[in-house]
Structure formats: C-alpha cells, structure tokens
Amino acid sequence: xxxxxxxxxxxxxxxxxxxxxxxxxxxxxxxxxxxxxxxxxxxxxxxxxxxxxxxxxxxxxxxxxxxxxxxxxxxxxxxxxxxxxxxxxxxxxxxxxxxxxxxxxxxxxxxxxxxxxxxxxxxxxxxxxxxxxxxxxxxxxxxxxxxxxxxxxxxxxxxxxxxxxxxxxxxxxxxxxxxxxxxxxxxxxxxxxxxxxxxxxxxxxxxxxxxxxxxxxxxxxxxxxxxxxxxxxxxxxxxxxxxxx
Numbered sequence: 696x697x698x699x700x701x702x703x704x705x706x707x708x709x710x711x712x713x714x715x716x717x718x719x720x721x722x723x724x725x726x727x728x729x730x731x732x733x734x735x736x737x738x739x740x741x742x743x744x745x746x747x748x749x750x751x752x753x754x755x756x757x758x759x760x761x762x763x764x765x766x767x768x769x770x771x772x773x774x775x776x777x778x779x780x781x782x783x784x785x786x787x788x789x790x791x792x793x794x795x796x797x798x799x800x801x802x803x804x805x806x807x808x809x810x811x812x813x814x815x816x817x818x819x820x821x822x823x824x825x826x827x828x829x830x831x832x833x834x835x836x837x838x839x840x841x842x843x844x845x846x847x848x849x850x851x852x853x854x855x856x857x858x859x860x861x862x863x864x865x866x867x868x869x870x871x872x873x874x875x876x877x878x879x880x881x882x883x884x885x886x887x888x889x890x891x892x893x894x895x896x897x898x899x900x901x902x903x904x905x906x907x908x909x910x911x912x913x914x915x916x917x918x919x920x921x922x923x924x925x926x927x928x929x930x931x932x933x934x935x936x937x938x939x940x
Contacts (some may be wrong), residue, residue, distance in 0.1 A: 720892040
C-alpha cells in the first residue's frame with residue numbers, strides 16, 4: 696500500500712500562533728491515519744521558539760535567514776507624494792531585491808513540491824498560491840484563516856488572488872459556514888467550510904445552569920477576537936430568566 700502525502704504550506708515558521716496550531720493539529724491527525732505529512736514555511740519568525748509537534752512530520756523552512764517582509768508600493772508612493780524622491784528610489788530598489796529573493800524562494804518551493812509529489816496541498820496563505828506548479832493546483836486546498844468579509848474589506852489583494860485561482864485550485868476552505876456562504880455569493884463557488892480543530896473530544900456537555908461561570912480565553916490586543924461581541928452576547932444571555940444569576 697502506497698502512503699499518501701500531504702503538504703501543508705505557510706508563510707512563517709518558528710511560530711506557535713493560530714495558523715501553526717491548526718496546521719500542526721491537522722498534520723498530526725493525518726499522521727495518525729498513516730499519511731506522510733510535510734509542513735513547509737517560506738521564511739521564519741525571528742524568534743527563538745521551540746515548537747512541539749509529532750516528529751514523524753517533516754517540518755522545515757525554505758529560507759531561514761530573511762524575514763517575511765516586502766517593502767510595499769504605498770510606502771514608495773508616500774515618499775514620492777512627500778517629495779522624498781531619493782528615499783522613494785531607495786525603497787524601489789529595495790523592493791526589487793526583496794521580490795527577487797522571494798521569487799527565488801518560491802522556485803525552491805516549487806522544486807520541493809515536484810520532488811515530494813504530494814497527493815494534496817493545504818495552502819495557508821494566499822500569496823503562496825504563486826509558489827505552486829500549475830500541475831499541482833487541482834490538488835490544492837486554500838485554507839483562509841480570516842473571515843471572507845474581513846478579508847475583502849481589509850485585503851483586496853487577497854480577493855484578486857482568489858478570483859485568479861478560483862477555477863484552478865480544488866477548494867477554498869473557510870473556518871465557518873457563514874463566511875463560506877459569503878464567499879460563494881461573491882463568486883468563489885468552490886468554497887467549503889471546516890471549523891478549526893481541537894485536540895480533544897468529550898461526550899460530556901457543560902451544565903451551565905449549575906456551574907455559573909463564563910470564561911473566554913483569548914488575545915485581547917486584537918479586534919479580530921471580538922471581545923466586545925462576547926460582552927454583548929453575555930448581556931443577552933443574562934436577560935434570560937434561567938441565567939440571570
């Protein structure tokens with residue numbers, strides 16, 4: 696029996712945040728099913744982190760030296776607008792050098808994909824769709840870790856990528872049914888939803904009528920976590936007679 700291969704790709708290695716946790720959890724689950732799993736990053740976070748994961752997975756980074764940062768066009772235009780022509784030229788040259796290095800890393804990743812020959816590719820960042828050989832796009836699932844509505848309002852560049860690749864890749868994966876439906880209505884018909892994985896399961900349900908404690912575990916420095924919405928929901932719950940205390 697031939698072992699099937701899954702490649703999971705992300706922008707940054709050496710991290711322990713949400714994207715890494717999801718990728719690691721998915722990868723370890725497929726390892727338990729007998730798959731070969733590779734998690735590949737383009738660059739590393741510049742931090743000294745020891746990651747814990749099932750060592751049967753192959754976890755590595757294409758370029759461990761350079762940061763995942765590219766000088767943006769709007770920085771160049773801002774300098775021009777402010778009359779800082781020399782600064783604009785310096786930023787322009789720097790951007791060209793950075794893009795050249797990034798494209799070189801993309802070529803290395805394409806080469807690795809062809810050598811590894813995965814049955815499935817799970818892509819965690821839209822920019823890396825450019826680093827997939829054409830013949831592997833039909834095997835690709837792009838998992839977006841941000842809601843479609845938020846992506847559209849805050850990152851129109853991502854939507855351009857999605858529209859370009861929508862007839863080329865197998866599926867767009869979103870983290871909720873609601874945002875998947877938004878994406879479908881906006882033309883990404885090959886969208887589906889897989890909720891974020893957890894590392895445990897239980898047949899027991901919390902008895903919220905007896906244990907009257909509400910807890911949320913979250914980062915509070917990001918509006919994306921919607922702490923304000925949690926407070927609003929709790930206020931609504933308290934209006935119910937059985938939960939008033």
